Amino acid sequence: MRYLIALLIASAAWLGTQAQTKVRGTVTDGETGEPLPFVNIVFKGTTTGTISDIDGNFFIQGHVDADTLEFSMMGYTPYFYKVNRDAFQEISVVLDADSYELNEIVVHPGENPAWRIMRNVAANRKKNDPDHFDSYSFEVYNKMEIDINNVREDFATKGILKNFNFIMNYADTSAETGKVFLPVMISESLSDVTHKKNPQRKKEIIKASKISGVENESISQYTGQMYIEANIYKNYIPAFGHEFASPLSDFWKSNYKFYLLDSAYQDGHYLYHLSFRPKHKQTYTFSGDMWIADTTWAVKKVQAKMATDVNINYINNYIITQEYDMVDSSWFLTKEEMFMDINFTDSTMGFFGRKTMTRRNIKINPPLTDADFSSVATEETIVMDGANRRDDNFWAESRHEQLTEKESNIYQMVDSIKEVPVFKTITNTVEMFISGYWTFKWWEFGPYFKLLSHNEIEGWRTRFGGRTSNNFSTNLMLSAYGAYGFGDKKFKYGLGALYLFNKNPRRSINVETKHDYEKLGQSINAITEDNIMSTILARTKNIHLLLVDETKSEYEHEFFNGFSNTIGARYRNITPSKYIPFRNSSLDYDYKQLESYELYYKIHFCYNEKFVSGEFTRVSMGSNGFPELDLELTAGLWDNRGDLQKYYRAIGSVSQKVSFGPLGKLRYIVEAGKVFGNVPFPLLKLHEGNETYAFDKYAFNMMNLYEFASDTYMSVTAEHHFNGFFFNRIPLLRKLKWREILYGKGLIGDISNRNCRENAIMDFPSTLGDVNKPYFEAGVGIENIFRFFRVDGVWRLSHLDNPGVSKFAVLFKVQVIL
Structure with a gap:
């Protein structure tokens, strides 16, 4: 993944070309100059x-021998435009209206003919x-292909990028x-995919996987899951964290205007063409x-392009094209193409994402039992041995459609770009800003945002540390840091080791001491006290720090994605401070420390939880609307002046x-929690x-x-x-693309x-x-301010x-956010 980040910044090229005719343009009315929608255009x-x-x-684009585009529309004279074959060009086409002498006709108002078709659909x-x-x-x-777009002619002629100046020979x-x-x-x-509806089970066996420059089993699992499709038959199509209304939804008439364009007999089926x-x-x-x-009133082919004015960030274009074929008297998706155009601003470089999915050997309603699935997981992905080491002969025979020469040479391009010395510098710089760490071969120094901070206990504090890199190991990660406070003049430290026995399902052991x-x-989401942002954004003096000695060890055993068990042991020794003393006034006794064993x-x-995974860390992408359940049970002992006393927590x-x-998302x-036993306040729920x-x-x-504590x-x-549901309906305000938030939080407890x-x-x-x-507290907020900021007004x-x-x-x- 590191090489890909750098490539997205530095770019690269492929060797050789296989040309494609590409034409982009507009069609207008010859008399009025108005744009003409729904004009049929074919090579x-x-x-x-x-x-x-x-x-x-x-x-329009394609690998075609034709050099002429034909434009046709009812009421207009057909027009033929000669184009440059195997090249890109932009054109403007003007259509002239046909002239006819008509007898008198009487027009009666009637139903939109497209509505009858949509009702049947x-x-x-x-x-x-x-x-x-x-x-x-x-x-x-x-x-799947990723491209850098908005590339200028002088892109690779300035600064460190001049080391890559050969790339502009291959721009498209x-x-x-x-x-x-x-x-x-x-x-x-x-891959081979098997799906069973009741109970819900899905298995994918990845037979072959290939990524430019990458040989990694965990990456293979990621690429196999690329085929997540947009189901046009559902009410909503999830994309980029939003729910897009499908043109086939129950609310098709409320969300869309439909037009009947044509009808034709193709591949043995009579088809209606709707816009x-x-x-x-x-x-x-x-x-x-x-x-x-x-x-059958089924979709044979659909092309859906994201509305141009939709309230979404960075995504300039999103196009889904699907083709369905008849399989055992039912229509089944056999090909899907997706195209995404991503830019932070119109003038900066961004990315294209392209995905093509094809299916073969389709079997509908084959008899399946639990024996056909090797796990109780609702979804399982199995990577066959050697899947990422298939040779060129295998791919040439097994691909559903052959790569173009341009696509083939992207593999060669990656190895060439990695030989350029400045590549490593670019990689490390970009990765540092994303991860917070700078890589020195086997060691990653950081995170940089914890180098300096301030609090009332330590005064100004500096911290240096890091972790082993993927060059050291992709199964074992060691970490360490040391910190010094110039106010308390004390040294602090932390050590850790994480070992992954297996990555999917995840099996790991983690040992830490600090x-x-x-x-x-x-909270688990709070900015940590040694983060410079905690110093900058503090509303009050940071006096609530206690010195903690902690050693813990835990083992995580994931049975399948979304279901895991973790067992662990933890020792903590908390030292009081002048701001938070540990004293029993009735006994006139000061505790020097609070020790606990858990x-x-x-x-x-x-x-059905999904993850985006690195070698050691992963981020949950949720489970498409299903709830997430967590339970933690703890049994502990705490040292009360030499007397170990039991307590439990759930x-x-x-x-x-x-x-x-x-209306967006909620x-x-x-x-809920409970502490069982007689414990001092640091062991209550704070x-x-x-x-x-x-x-x-x-x-x-x-x-x-x-301020508040509880044991129940x-x-x-x-x-x-x-997601802007209300603001989008206010003419001037909707141009800002702000989005509304309502927030509320409540708590009840007892000691x-x-x-x-x-x-x-x-x-x-x-x-x-x-x-x-x-x-109770509640608030209202606005997010997507200048695309990056969220502001909340919160009332207690x-x-x-x-x-x-x-x-x-x-x-x-x-x-x-998108």
């Missing part, structure tokens, strides 16, 4: 064609949806956008056209993202406060640290992202009699209390008389 003598969009724009939608089959299997071939031009681009990555995979356009501005919809088969300051009661067990379940949570279609989290100007979705943003509690968080302030083993801090009277609704609290705050967050 003369071929079946390669397209239609102009609502603004008269079109693009809707009535047969569930029957034609491939998900209605009890089972199916096929061989699938996936090909996109027919879809007219942008000059350079390919930098290509990947292929060949569809969004009915409302800035809605998550498509424009495009589709061919519908008569009698001697460092920690802020109790912080065994814990975690269960995580998230149905914490459970459920979280989920629920789609409401055009995300909720419900958590509820997560936030004393910075940064919005934290896992914290109570208007709550102070050490339940909390609820709800956050609804409307049992033996752990309450009056009977506490250690005196509570003066600010610490219980929440048997519920705590209860416990308003507590000392040192704020009733209202404006909080900020930097985020990259």
Whole structure:
């Protein structure tokens, strides 16, 4: 992956060419000059064609022998335009209206003829949806290409990029956008897929995998999962974190305008050609056209292009093309192409993403049993031995469609670019800004944002450390750091080791030890105390730090994606500070430390969970609407002046993202917990406060640290992202593409009699209390401000008389969202 990041910045080229005729242009009316939508455009003598969009724009490309484009539309004289074969060009075409002498006609208002067809499509939608089959299997071939676009002629002639100046000899031009681009990555995979509906089971066996410059089993698993398709028969098509209304949805008439363009007899089927356009501005919809088969009312072919004014960031173009063929008297998806155009701004370089998927050897409703699946997982991916070492002869025989010469030579290009000395510098620089670490062969130094920070205990603090790189090992990662506070004049440190026995499913052991300051009661999402941003964004003085010695070891055993168990042991020794003493006033005794010994067990379940994985870390992409369940059970001992006392802790949570279609998404989290036993306040549940100007979705943003504690509690968080549903309907405001948020959080809890302030083993801090009277906060927010910023106004609704609290705050967050 590191080489790919650098290639996306430095670019590269392929050797040799196989030309393609590409034409982009507009069609207008010869008399009025107005753009003409729905004009049929084909390479003369071929079946390669397209239609102009609502603004008269079109693009067409193909490996064809024809050198003439034919333009036709009812009421206009057909027009033929000679184009340059095997080249890109932009043209403007003017069509003249036909002149006829007509007898008197009478026009009666009637129904749009496309509506009759769409009603039949809707009535047969569930029957034609491939998900209605009890089972199916096929061989699938996936090909994905990434290109750099908006490449200028002087791109590789300045600065360090002059080392790559040969690349401009191989630039190409996109027919879809007219942008000059350079390919930098290509990947292929060949798999056998088996699917069973009830119970839901899916197995993919990757027989071959090939990525330019990469030989890695975990990458093979990623490329095999590229074939996630857009199901046109569902109400919504998920893409880029948003829900796009399908033109075949139950709400087709509310979301789209339909037009009947033509009808034809093709491949033994009578087909209707329909065009569809969004009915409302800035809605998550498509424009495009589709061919519908008569009698079955199924889609034969569809091309859907993301609406041009949709409220989405960085994605300038997104096109889905699907082709269906008759298999055992049912229509089944046999080919899918996707195209994405991604740019941060119109003038900067960005990326094209292209994916082609084809299926062969399709079997519908084959008899399948549990014996056909090797795991209880709902989805499993198996990489055959040697899948990423298939030779060229295998690929030449097994590909569903052969690579062009340009595509073939991308593989050669990667090896050539890696020989350029400046390549390593570019790679390390880009990776440092993304990961926070700078790579020195076997060691990665960082993270850079923890080099310097400030707090009231240590004063100014500096930290140096790092971790082993993938060059050292792709199974073992060692880490270490040392820190020094110029105020307390003390040295702190941390050591860690992570070993992966298996990466999918994940089986790992992790051992860590540290001697460092920690802020109790912080959320898992909080900016850590040694991050420079914690210093910059602090609303109050950072006095809540305690020195912690901790050693822990845990083993994670994932049974399949989305279901894992973790067992671990942990030792903690917490030292009090002058701001947070450990004292028992009734005994006139000061605790010098708080020692605890814990065994814990975690269960995580998230149905059909997806991940984006690196060699050691991975990021969950969720599970398309299914809830995520977590349970943690802990048994512990704490040292009460030489007497080891037992305690137990149980914490459970459920979280989920629920789609409401055009109304956006709701995300909720419900958590409950209980501590059993007589424990000092640091071992109670210290509820997560936030004393910075940064919005934290896992914290109570208007709550102070050490304000509330419980040994029995339940909390609820709800956050609804409307994705601009309201702002998009306000004419001037919608140009800003801001998006609305509603936020609310509640907490109720209790401290049992033996752990309450009056009977506490250690005196509570003066600010610490219980929440048997519920705590609430709520807010409204706007995100997507200048594409990067989110601003929330948050109100505290209860416990308003507590000392040192704020009733209202404006909080900020930097985020990259699509």
